[in-house]
Amino acid sequence: MSGLPFLSLMLVVPLIGAVACLAAGREQARMIALAATMVDLVLGAMLWASYDVGGAQWQFQEHASLFAGFEWKLGIDGIALLLIGLTVFLMPICIGASWNTIEKRAGEYYANFLVMETLMIGVFSAQDLFLFYIMFEAGLIPMYLIIGIWGGADRIYASYKFFLYTLLGSVLMLIAMFWMANEAGTTDIPTLMAYNFPVQAQWWLWLAFFASFAVKMPMWPTHTWLPDAHVQAPTGGSIILAGVLLKMGGYGFIRFSLPMFPEASAQFAPLIYGLSMAAVVITSLIALVQHDMKKLIAYSSVAHMAIVTVGLFAFNRQGLEGSMIVMLSHGLVAGALFLAVGVIYDRLHTREIDRYGGLAINMPGYALFFMLFTMASIGLPGTSGFVGEFLSLIGIYAVSSAVTLVCTTGIILGAAYMLYLYRRVVFGVQKNADAAAMPDLDAREWAMMVPLAVAVLWMGIYPETFLAPMRKDIASLEARVAQARPKGDAQIRFAAAHSAGHAADHSAGEPAAKPAGGHAAAEPEEAH
């Protein structure tokens, strides 16, 4: 590990860029923004390269006491590393997507993005409870401004909804944080992660955090801000909203709810399952009948995030690691899909699906990328979408076959709405002259699509690159929540091996009854 304060540098570089953007004109501002995000990308790559996989749990720790006991405390584990990697990877693409479309107050626009980058990295690297809170909440302000100022016709309503939902959650979370800090006598996140809060207190602490994270995920039924926010946001805003902001909820569950309140998590797991199942089925069906491309993808995001939540609350390795991969994959794929929508929106200025058609004829390059990302969204093996979805679902299967069955219907519905979208936009005849006249991808668009495509395939074919850094951290999280893990409904029993009547009522198969060659006890609870 080098001595450079990587994390602070990564936080400072975009801030400097933001200040410079405010002072610059449109042309310079976008160059500054691109340069700043590229520097952060390089720093992020160096961070990843020098991260010691399998080393200390917390690395790159920085600590400085600020005024009045308030602390600047940073550090990352593998989980945070991956999400920071996602953030710095997507940011230059967001800037690129905004390159020609932002005319109004461009300096402020780019400054907002850069501030948001700082705050996102801050969220994932903060090790102090209140530092996290500030980053977490402040991170929404730039997004809120991006929608409210540079958004579409209904931007005011959309940003209002966005604000209202997030407000509710954050107030409750803040109160819970005060209580926790008092109770534990520390605001150090790693310490809190190992702190055993009284079980009764966990109950409402969990709910308070849940209020905030469920909105951010977003979980059904607090999702209705998302379609509006996406529809109104400019392309760059949509990419970062789907790509990174939605991951803050999942990160919150992993960092706070699960390790800090394991008993309450177990208690509330059925609630999570219920909401997630509802989300998969309901939002997928809603996606099927959308006429607006962005709304369709926004609804599909809600369905995908539901796979994250069931995976997390499976309390086992596959579920937890799968959820992380779904988050990373969704960041790439949803980002790419919003980018793909942005590409044709820039040409025709409509998101109406029916205005397009036959794009495979005049935009073959675009059709290829759109197909790849569509397939990744559907979860075709070989793309990132499959690995995460598969692991999450295999994880939840250990808990409940019924929950798994309902959530797995997402693979049917997902295929239906995505292919229906693709068919209407890319296939068919060119029924509108203006859509038929649209040129194929230009160099700038290729430069944004190719890295996304490579990342999606890489994560699908060799996910080890992404699984390895978090393996140890997920293992310790798994150990922490092991006590909360539900029994599971599989309960394999061997009737023949037990002549006595009581054995049939025994909750799990006896190890002695298991075949020597088989490994029936994938789940430890069966060994008891």
Place this chain on the structure above:
Amino acid sequence: MHPIILIVFLPLVAAIVAGLGHDIIGKVAAKAITTGALFASCALSWPIFLSFVAGGAEATVVPVLQWVKSGELDFSWALRVDTLTAVMLVVVTSVSALVHLYSWGYMDEDPDQPRFFAYLSLFTFAMLMLVTADNLVQMFFGWEGVGLASYLLIGFWFRKPSANAAAMKAFVVNRVGDLGFMMGIFGTFLVFGTVSIPEILSAAPGMAGSTIGFLGQRFDTMTVLCILLFIGAMGKSAQLGLHTWLSDAMEGPTPVSALIHAATMVTAGVFMVCRLSPMFETSPVAPGFVTFIGAATCFFAATVGTTQTDIKRVIAYSTCSQLGYMFFAAGVGAYGAAMFHLFTHAFFKALLFLGAGSVIHAMYHEQDMRYYGGLRKSIPLTFWAMMAGTLAITGVGIVDVAGFAGFYSKDAILEAAFARGTELSTFAFAVGIFAALLTSFYSWRLMFLTFYGKPRWEQSEHIQHAVHDAHGHGDHAHNDHGHHASSSDGTAGYHPHESPLSMLIPLGVLSVGAVLAGFVFHGAFISEGIGEFWKGSLAFDEHLIRAMHEVPEWVKWAPFGVMLTGFAIAYYAYIASPAFPAAFVSQFGALYTFLLNKWYWDELYDAVFIRPAMWLGRVFWKVGDVGMIDRFGPNGAAWIVARSSRAAVKLQSGFLYSYALVMLVGLVGAVSWAIAK
């Protein structure tokens, strides 16, 4: 380097080069690279297969790359080569290579040829990944990969709405099966702690008789797993209930139908059941379920096949029906016979499809057999190829002497079903015999309608276009008979031409396969001592094989009898007494309509799934999200705020600051806590 690496990855490399680089290397190079890669793969595959036939080869696994490692779940990309794989290797690479070659002629006028060839090669790669899979997840990768390629190829002519609809239907219906496959993989991992196929198969007997909780009920463990996995097979192999996509898939170019929807992809389900056969054998119920579904499909599809008028749809339903044979063979425990039928069927069904393609090519894209007739003399080589295919599929052969390919494999299946002697297997035997009669009928009906009788071409719009175009171009030389002459002989003055050599060579090669594949290989696949050949790559029952050879004489001759009967009925109806079909239809109108409309499955699914799904989507959206959540959530809150402050305008401009205020309060709170500490 093991040749399997080249066999599998050459088509992938070719697909990428042709698909992405055709602007640089040009159209002909793109076609040559993909076709060359497939012939190379094919040339490398046959020695592997023959070494297994000779008995000298051992199963090997060639590791490629780590894939996923998450806790106990650990699987890699790896290529497994054993007897079962070797059989599939030659089937897949041979048919694919021939289809690539055939497409040079068939797709000659298409502007998007490089894309077509790239998709074909991509398909082949995915199929090879499927058949070489050493773990269930890689099999699923191949499974979905062929599904993607199938989707892309069915929708290849993406300007046609019907092609797009068919492509999407194929993908989504297959996904219903995939739901079962995935649940099956999840369950298998839960039970065995691994997804490695050899490890599962060796551990499976130990789990026999145990029970597992599933959806709140308790079931036999192995039955749950096998049926879930089999639901996947039902989707890919178009078995009853999940079959609706296959006939629509005929929207794709005909070479695609031959390769994907006849010879290879649709047999993946059969391959899967055979690959996992030791697992199925441990379940008391699953083989019976497989038998029933197979027999039901066999019957259903054969009945529908008798009424279709589109030449490709007849062959498609024929495929569906033959897949049913393979499944009930597997269900009764004759996995070797199932694989043998898969093997021979690949040759004669690819031949029939490519022959149909040659007919369609000659008939200016007309696919309706009602407008064919008398083509025997115009396209004699195609006729003889189709004849070889028909003799093979109808199972022409003399017991204990020799016969065409289908004779060996289909008879073996029927004998096995009889020899098994359970109620279900006897049911399957009876259904199989009846379906054999229908097979013979619809196959000869196809032959007679297409190649015999008088030309009925003049009613075809396609032919009218062709003739019109010829006139339009002033090309009167071709129409030396003139208009009057043509209208009387039913040809409309059209002259079908035999296909080019690139299409005739594949027909010739496949004809050889259709004639000889059964005779040459039946010893290896289904004779006693097949343990030597299969070497544990699938489950087999020595008793059953012995019993198969000891069935009564009438069982051996029954397929022959129904084959002749089917031929006779077809001959009577379409040659001797051409008025008979119309009379039959007017007599049994309801039955005919029922069959013509494919038992109304599509209408049923439309009413039960598709329209309700769309309706639910709209309700959840308009009533749920907008009418409930938004109304009582954010909009309700806004209403309350607006009422209490009586300043809705202020809300719009002021909420930005109110948010900042909340933030500030939070920050002040945080800082004051820190100070108090």
